[in-house]
Amino acid sequence: MVAVPWISFTTDYGLEDGFVAACHGVIAQLAPSARIIDVTHLIPPGDIRRASLVLAQTVPSLPAAVHLAVVDPGVGTARRPIAIRTNEGHYLVGPDNGLLVPAAEALGGTSTAVHLTNSAWFCGTVSATFHGRDIFAPVAARLARGDDLSTAGEAIDDLEQPAKPYVERTNSGIIAEVLTVDRFGNVQLATTADADVTGVNGQPARSGNTFGAVEPGELVVVTDSAGYLSVAVNRGSAAERLNLKPGDRVTLTIGDSATLG
Template sequence: MSAVPWISLTTDYGLTDGFVAACHGVVARIAPTARVIDVTHLVPPGDVRRGAAVLAQTVPYLPVGVHVAVVDPGVGTARRGVALAAPGGLLVGPDNGLLVDAAAALGGVTDAVELTEPRWLAARVSGTFHGRDVFAPVAARLALGAPLAEAGPPVDPAGLVRLPTPTVTRDADGFTAEVLTVDHFGNVQLAAPAELLDPLPATLRVGPPDTAPVHAAVHGRTFGDAPAGGLVTYVDSAGLVAVAVNGGRAADLLAASPGDLLRVSGGCSTVECFSGG
């Protein structure tokens, strides 16, 4: 493999401790010419689903390189550390479902290894900081062009841990979908592709399935298609259905969190749909 000058970091380490700096330092010691892009270090602690979504929706827009992701509540347990090769880059992190969607976004896993080669790791591997002692040194060596196969034994890509498939069901006048993520602005991203929203009318119902209250939403293209304080249901930058409030937070208005279900449907006037917000 040829050298790649870029490494990205996605973690739940936060910004108040030295964890991120330690990972940067390990990379700089091994591969001082590599350039590091910090995707985010503010994934909610232990939220593998959120980390996987951020990673998968970001890596297609990054330079070809090595993408390190660490959202790892099972650190130090029997869960494997892995490195994956895809046509669009390499991914390094825990085998807990965090990497697979990003690998798919980069063209799919072509090779995978378990990170067991001691020469690729820190001299002493902490039981609780594999970002520093396992994943950062492996990424740095891959960035220098070291062969993936030297990092450890091969792993069958079919055996990689995958997150549960989120719920999406379609019916005669709309669909119900699981909340995939809530972003910094309170926009609610659903695990529903654009084609489920496309045929629905200009005014929609949005709310928990079979539960009041139901809120009226504009079927729009951007936030400004709704009046100030109003809901808009649209296709977001990742190509998924999302719900936002123009000038507010849809997650608060809908009391929606990742894993919840929301139903989006048509067939009513704004006055008929709107209830309590």
């Protein structure tokens, strides 16, 4: 196997405790030449969906890497620890709870998936509450240094799939679920469209290529950097204006020329 010099790291561990540092330390001991890209450790606690979206929308911009992702409310239960090799040569390591599948799809799809059962790949005694340190970090490090994934456990083909977001086409537009809200208050929707948007949840809005396509304080709908429609307010927060959070549904009023996805 060929070494992969990069490891990306995504968790809900936060920055107040030593959890991230402990995982960095395990990696440094097993794969001292690996370089780590910390994607984020501020995923809301246990928010698998948010983590899966962040990961899937980030990995296409990263070099070939082992993508270590741990948002694991089922840690210590029957849920499986897994590793995936993608068709583009990346690896993903984490819990089998739907977290990794969207990122694998963004990287060309799954080539091989393994249920991590070989304890020789782990760190000594495995804590029932910290698989990030004791299972996932050492597995990521071993893959980064070139160890053979096929020896890490048993091949599987029944990965846990993430829930599909709600999208409905209507005669006047589309109803789409909110995927994410970023720190600027921009509201990412589970849809794409080439259309003339005239309203969002009953409020006047316009389509635009940039946030500045409308006057300050006005609603604009743009195609964001991940290819989804996002609702924004020029120099303001669409989430606050429309009182929206992930999981809510948004109604877009769209002209007759709409091509919806």
